[in-house]
Amino acid sequence: MSGAAAAATAVGAATATPALAATTGTSPGIGHFSSYPFSLGVASGDPLPDSVILWTRIAPEPLVIGSGMPDRPVPVHWQVADDEAFTEIVREGEIFARPENNHAVHVDVRGLRPDRWYFYRFRCGSELSPVGRTRTLPAPGASVASFTVTHLSCQNWAVGYFTALRYMAEDSIDLALHLGDYIYEGAISGPVRDGADVPDAIRAACHSVDEYRLRYSLYKTDPDLQAAHAAYPWAIVWDDHEVSNDYAGGVDHGPAQLARRTAGYKAWWENTPTRVDPPVGADERIYRRFAVGSLVQFDLLDSREYRIGDNDPLVSKLGDEQEAWLIDGINAYDTTWNVAAVGQQLGGVNANSPTRNRIYKAYYDRSVAPVILAGDLHWTIASDALLAIPDASSPIVGEQFIVTSITSTGDGPGSQATKDGWMKFPWVKYVDGYRGYIRSTFTPSGVYSTQRDVRFVTRPNAPVWDAQNFFIDPKKPGIQLA
Known part of the structure; x- marks a missing residue:
């Protein structure tokens, strides 16, 4: 503390x-x-x-x-x-x-x-x-009838309006899980949001702590973001744009990148309602765990700080210490559901990942079916979590919901060819290229999730609709379209 x-x-x-x-x-x-x-x-x-x-x-x-x-x-x-x-x-x-x-x-x-x-x-x-x-939260071990979370990611202020957050603020939610890219650090060029006057000091790409602070200020003046924060508590982790695009923290990029990371982490801590301790230089542990009574265990993960490579058979994408913490804590609480929330998925939707294979096998060996929540892709992709992707015959371990962005990439619905490319894999059950968020209600008898979409983000006041409902049976791993 x-x-x-x-x-x-x-x-x-x-x-x-x-x-x-x-x-x-x-x-x-x-x-x-x-x-x-x-x-x-x-x-x-x-x-x-x-x-x-x-x-x-x-x-x-x-x-x-x-x-x-x-x-x-x-x-x-x-x-x-x-x-x-x-x-x-x-x-x-x-x-x-x-x-x-x-x-x-x-x-x-x-x-x-x-x-x-x-x-x-x-x-x-x-x-x-x-x-x-x-x-x-409910007391440890307490019986809980239901608990509703939303997970969201990728809110680029310069690309569009945070209309999805306004609807999120009005939704019946107990806790928001923000899975990264709370800000975007790159230079802001050209007109934004109906020609809003953005000072040159804020348009510059973020490198110093003052530049990151100004970028957070710009974002946090947004009334829809403020409304969503004021409506219920949030638990927040970062992905890459809180520092720089696609950075891999475990690789030494020299003093300039470490200084940028130091500045980005400091500004992130200052501007989020987080329980974690302030950073020490370029280091800050944000992965953490909590439980909602006897209903759900949540493991919040850091997809960037300890990252060295995506497909190294020996070195963890999460860093060896964080991966061990996750695996050792799979049964930390005796709950019906076990959720891992991470900024970027543990491995590609259709690609082999040694890190993901080890983690999924640990869940499988303990007879725990995880619900994996992730962001980053700017697409919603709901899929079964297989023991050994891309082997379609391997057992279903649990489920994964990659959530679309709040604004990043701009208006939907996205490329039909891209959507068709994802859907050709049998473990992928649903793909959506609009902007929005996913709301999930956990109960002892099942998880009821909904993809909520907004029609556009480049103009204000977009309508919202429930694009797809999902169901997870606690006795049968895998996503069912409802």
Whole structure:
């Protein structure tokens, strides 16, 4: 746990005090802001049965370096309540937003009740933040009737509107799993989003920490992204564009690439509601595990930091340590379902992968049928997880859902020839080239998933529809179209 989060935990355990008010006064040392300081919204993440991380960043001028903030710590008050009107406050405290973290805060709120929805907000000076909604997980081993997650990836701001996130915010979801490419680091050229005015400093390709911070600010000013973050907690991992396209972290690319990785990891940590510790230079462990009562175990994986090669028979694509952690923890919780969520799939849809073969065999040997959630491809591909792809006669180990992008690649439906190419493999059950997300409800009797698509992203206000439903039977591995 970070020092700031630890301090917040101690404050959060204090006795609740009267309701937070938007007063005309200011906190000590803080005057009135040049603009609304909560311009980037609020978020929560990485819930546990008794805890959740609350996030915000104080940014009255989000699109300039330093966000218009003084070079000193700023006190931020936070509250958690049972009700949206904040008449029943259950935890509150104060934390400092520090300049070395770009005035972001991560509050580790402890002592919450399991399997509960809460409301939260912040105050800085005389200003109140928007209200966010979050929840805790069920207690370990508790019986759970259902739990709904969405998984999403690849939200390129310059390519289109985050309309899918608006619909996602309105959906009945308990937890969002963002599987990478939260930002895109490359140069932004040409007109974007109806000619929005993007400063040159933000259009430049990201290399320094300030450039990555500005790129996150641009993305996080999006109202649909803010709405989805405020609706429920998220658990986030990265893929490649949080640093640079197709980077492989386990390969030494020299000091320039390591410096870029250091900057990218720092900005990622500052701008996500994550429970993981801050990075140390170019290193940060983000793979982690949690369970939803007796229903689902989730393993969140890092597809980039330890990566050396895709098809090395001896060296893991996940890094040897992370692969061992995953395999050793397959039975960490006694749950009906076991989910592995990763930015990029463990191996190609139709290609042999030694790393994937070892991992799938470990699941198979333990009689555990995993549900694999992945992103990266900008296509939805729902397929059976075979023990030895591309051997179509090998046993079905579990299921894999690769989710399409939020905007990347632009409007669907994608190339029919590409779709036909995927569908010729018998283990591939469904392919979709529109933009959108997948919602999955886990129950003891089955997993019910839906691909939700938006008609276009290059214009605002696209309609949404349920493109395909899926079902997974806990007694029979494999995806069924419903």
